[in-house]
Structures are given as structure tokens and as C-alpha cells.
Amino acid sequence: MTPITLTATSTFGLEAVVKRELKKLGFEKQTVNDGSITFEAAAEDIPRLNINLRSADRVLLVMGSFEAYSFEELFENTKKLPWGDILPVDANFTVSGKSIKSTLYSVPDCQSIVEKAIVEKLKLKYKINWFEKTGARYKIQVSILKDKVTLSIDTSGAALHKRGYREDQVIAPLKETMASAMIDLSFWNKDRLLLDPCCGSGTIPIEAAMTAKNIAPGLGRKFVSEEWGIIPQAAWKTARKEAFAAIKTDVLPIIKASDIDPHAIEIAKQNAINAGVDDCIEFRTLPFEKLKLDRDYGVCISNPPYAERMGELDEVEKLYRDMGKLFRPNKTWSVYIITSHEGFEKLYGKRADKKRKLFNGNVKIDYYQYFGERPKK
Ligand SMILES: C[S@@+](CC[C@H](N)C(=O)[O-])C[C@H]1O[C@@H](n2cnc3c(N)ncnc32)[C@H](O)[C@@H]1O
CATH class of the missing domain: 3.40.50.150 (Vaccinia Virus protein VP39)
Structure with a gap:
């Protein structure tokens, strides 16, 4: 199993709760920042995390982090990352972003540069010039905080508070x-x-x-990464089977x-x-x-x-x-x-x-x- 880096995002103030949950799921070593808990895992862990985490907002696959003060640096450092290991030739990928207190403050420009860099990298791997984007969805996030860029891919899809049981709700429902x-x-x-x-x-x-x-919160829903090739279908089946057995x-x-x-x-x-x-x-x-x-x-x-x-x-x-x-x-x-x-x-x-x-x-x-x-x- 190849090690990967994952981040569980959370509402500000709930990091300690998510940290505790991750520990219970067997992820002892974590780095905690405002609204995020980062840890090492394997692609096979993505199903178990999405299905079982109760208080986290999303699980992100971290592709890499680097400092960037110019669009060139953003482009070159993005291109260095192993996009072809994760994105298949038909990946339907989109890039969204945010920038806080950073030199590169224009989010639309950053998104489009990241997208171009990824396409350039994929061209080298797949030896084609045009990508149809007809396959599984990959929502790539570029997040820049004080000039530090983090590129990640959302493994959850709809945020994890969407368990699927709340068909109807009152005016001010709680997440x-x-x-x-x-x-x-x-x-x-x-x-x-x-x-x-x-x-x-x-x-x-x-x-x-x-x-x-002990009903796992994600048992009744689907996750965007269920279509991804890097996660064996057996890992989803096992995670669901184990969650059912634990009720x-x-x-x-x-x-x-x-x-x-x-x-x-x-x-x-x-x-x-x-x-x-x-x-x-x-x-x-x-x-x-x-x-x-x-x-x-x-x-x-x-x-x-x-x-x-x-x-x-x-x-x-x-x-x-x-x-x-x-x-x-x-x-x-x-x-x-x-x-x-x-x-x-x-x-x-x-x-x-x-x-x-x-x-x-x-x-x-x-x-x-x-x-x-x-x-x-
Ligand atoms: C903020 S909402 C609760 C939302 C809930 N946690 C959810 O996730 O759907 C507040 C609720 O308090 C109820 N409420 C207001 N005044 C009340 C009262 N005097 N006695 C009982 N319920 C009251 C409202 O009808 C409303 O459903």
C-alpha cells in the first residue's frame, strides 16, 4: 500500500473532536491546523474514513504543498506533482480555490494556472493533447494561505454532514x-x-x-471517490461490511x-x-x-x-x-x-x-x- 497524505477538514473549534475520532480509527500521528487535521494513510483507508467520520466536513487527498509568490512558481511546482498517478486519462477534473493573505490573490487566475499545469503534466503521461473529461469526477482544490499553496483532491463529494437521512428540515437546522x-x-x-x-x-x-x-454516518450515501481507480472496489465493500457488522x-x-x-x-x-x-x-x-x-x-x-x-x-x-x-x-x-x-x-x-x-x-x-x-x- 503506497502511503498518501490525507486531510480531514472540520469546522473551526472542532479539530480536537475530529482528532479524537481519527485516533479511534487508528490514525495516531496527526498534524493539527485551524480547520484541518493531516495524517498519513493509504488509498484503501479513504472508504473507511468517509463512511465513519462523524464530525469532519470532508476528507481530502493532499497532492503537495509549496511556497509560491509568482504564477511561474505556481505553474512549475504544480506540474512537478504526480497527477498522472491519480488522474486517469478521462478524469473529469475541475479546479476551485481560495487565497488568504497571499501575494497570489486572484483566485480565478490561480485556478486556471493550476489547471494548465495539470494538463501539461497529463499530456506527458498520456501522450495526447486533448482530454475529453468524460470519466470519474476529481474536484481539485488550490488553497493558498500566507503564500503556502496546498493542492488537494476532495474524496468525499457532497460534504460529510450530508448523511442522507434528512429529507426535510426546519428553517435553521444544525449541521x-x-x-x-x-x-x-x-x-x-x-x-x-x-x-x-x-x-x-x-x-x-x-x-x-x-x-x-454505532451506526456509521456515511453508510447511507455515496462518495465521489467511489469511481476512482486508485481505490480498490473491495476496500469500499469491506468498509461497508465492517460498518454494518459493527452496528x-x-x-x-x-x-x-x-x-x-x-x-x-x-x-x-x-x-x-x-x-x-x-x-x-x-x-x-x-x-x-x-x-x-x-x-x-x-x-x-x-x-x-x-x-x-x-x-x-x-x-x-x-x-x-x-x-x-x-x-x-x-x-x-x-x-x-x-x-x-x-x-x-x-x-x-x-x-x-x-x-x-x-x-x-x-x-x-x-x-x-x-x-x-x-x-x-
Ligand atoms: C434552531 S431550531 C433547531 C434546529 C435543530 N437542531 C435541527 O437541526 O433541525 C430551534 C427549534 O426550536 C423550536 N422552538 C422555539 N421555541 C420553542 C419553545 N418555546 N419550546 C419548544 N421548542 C421551541 C423551533 O420550533 C425550532 O424548531
Whole structure:
């Protein structure tokens, strides 16, 4: 197996979660940068990574890195890379890019130079002058940060948060990868009740159930690199077979999910069916104000509304106050809330034990963590 370099990309703030996941999958040695974790692997590992990673955004195959201050340097260094080892003669490849704080700031120019350099390299290998691009897709990314160019190829295709179970969703759904990371950071486990009182399309409860049952997040979808010649088809088959075998069908966590909106509950129920976890989530339409805690040692993980729109702020602030009133008196509950509202702790009535800065798209959000007493063993 020839060693290759892969990068798992993540939302800013979730690098440690993805790092932990990679370690569990057997990739010990990693280099962590903002939003990316790079490690050595083999092409045969690409299926297992895409199918199993819960919090990463994508898995990229890194072709190479170098410094470039001129278009000539970009062209020559791109051309030096072994494109012919990865791209077949009919590769349908495209180049997209980004440039941050760099001399080469014109992204369209950089894209077109990288594309030209790759074509020149392929001409040498395949001895033809015209490439039909009718075969498998290869999405090449040129990323320039402070004059350092990294060229990679996306192995995932649609981003990894697209598990395939969320057919329909509410207005402000959480990314599945973020929901999964919130669960990971909460240290919730299958033996404790999990509650999401503002469940929307059900992302947090569904991701929790999938984690408890060890259902791999990518089992129900396809990946762009499934068409690539460098990955043996057997590696995809084996990775799927192993993931199916690892499902814990006998685990039935207790998960309660509610929302004020009956339509959201309908959507969430269908999504849970699609994900194969409807047997362990109890859904009901319920305004938070009516919620009661009928047992101790529960864990609430939720993504309540943030009031991005005018007119909603009063309701949202009342909801946050109600949350504090319900949970604060019960010292056995752990509460984890994600919101961009900077006054959350004040409204809840207590400083969080831990606060973690994250990003939901471009919106800065905080993950407020209140640790309750642990259940006695
Ligand atoms: C940001 S969305 C949650 C999105 C969800 N995490 C998802 O991925 O689909 C907030 C949800 O809170 C619900 N909500 C708002 N006020 C509520 C209240 N007082 N009680 C219960 N649910 C409420 C909304 O109906 C909405 O579905």
C-alpha cells in the first residue's frame, strides 16, 4: 500500500473532536491546523474514513504543498506533482480555490494556472493533447494561505454532514457534523436519558441514537471517490461490511425530543425513520414551558432558536430564562446549549462550567456546558 497524505477538514473549534475520532480509527500521528487535521494513510483507508467520520466536513487527498509568490512558481511546482498517478486519462477534473493573505490573490487566475499545469503534466503521461473529461469526477482544490499553496483532491463529494437521512428540515437546522460534535463534547452515554427540547428536524437526537447504536454516518450515501481507480472496489465493500457488522442492534438508548412546532416533529420523526433510529427516540409536540423533568441524571443537548430575526428576541429570551428555571434546581442534570446569543448565561441565571467558541457557517456561536452530578456507579 503506497502511503498518501490525507486531510480531514472540520469546522473551526472542532479539530480536537475530529482528532479524537481519527485516533479511534487508528490514525495516531496527526498534524493539527485551524480547520484541518493531516495524517498519513493509504488509498484503501479513504472508504473507511468517509463512511465513519462523524464530525469532519470532508476528507481530502493532499497532492503537495509549496511556497509560491509568482504564477511561474505556481505553474512549475504544480506540474512537478504526480497527477498522472491519480488522474486517469478521462478524469473529469475541475479546479476551485481560495487565497488568504497571499501575494497570489486572484483566485480565478490561480485556478486556471493550476489547471494548465495539470494538463501539461497529463499530456506527458498520456501522450495526447486533448482530454475529453468524460470519466470519474476529481474536484481539485488550490488553497493558498500566507503564500503556502496546498493542492488537494476532495474524496468525499457532497460534504460529510450530508448523511442522507434528512429529507426535510426546519428553517435553521444544525449541521449533522456539528450535532455529532456536541454529543461527543458532552460525554453523554447510552445509559443516560438524552433530551432535546427544541429538536427541530431531529438532528441532535438522531445523531445521538446513531452514535449509541454505532451506526456509521456515511453508510447511507455515496462518495465521489467511489469511481476512482486508485481505490480498490473491495476496500469500499469491506468498509461497508465492517460498518454494518459493527452496528449495535441490541442497544436502545432513551432519547426524548420535543418541539413547539408540530410540523417540525413530523419532519423529525420521518428523518429518524430514514436513519433507522426511530425505535429509540420519543418525539412529541411540546412547548418548553410545559416540560417537566421526570427523572434525575438526564443530559439536555439543544440548539434553541437564536433570534436572528426582528421580533423574536423577547420569546427567545423568555425561553432561555425558562431553561434556567427548569434545570438549575436539579443538580443531577447536565445541560449543553449552543447559541449565538451572548447574553445566554445571564438569562439562564448561571455561568457555564465551560464555554467553547464554535462557528455555525459564518455565525460565531458558543457551546455552553453545565456539568451536573454524575450518576453513582
Ligand atoms: C434552531 S431550531 C433547531 C434546529 C435543530 N437542531 C435541527 O437541526 O433541525 C430551534 C427549534 O426550536 C423550536 N422552538 C422555539 N421555541 C420553542 C419553545 N418555546 N419550546 C419548544 N421548542 C421551541 C423551533 O420550533 C425550532 O424548531
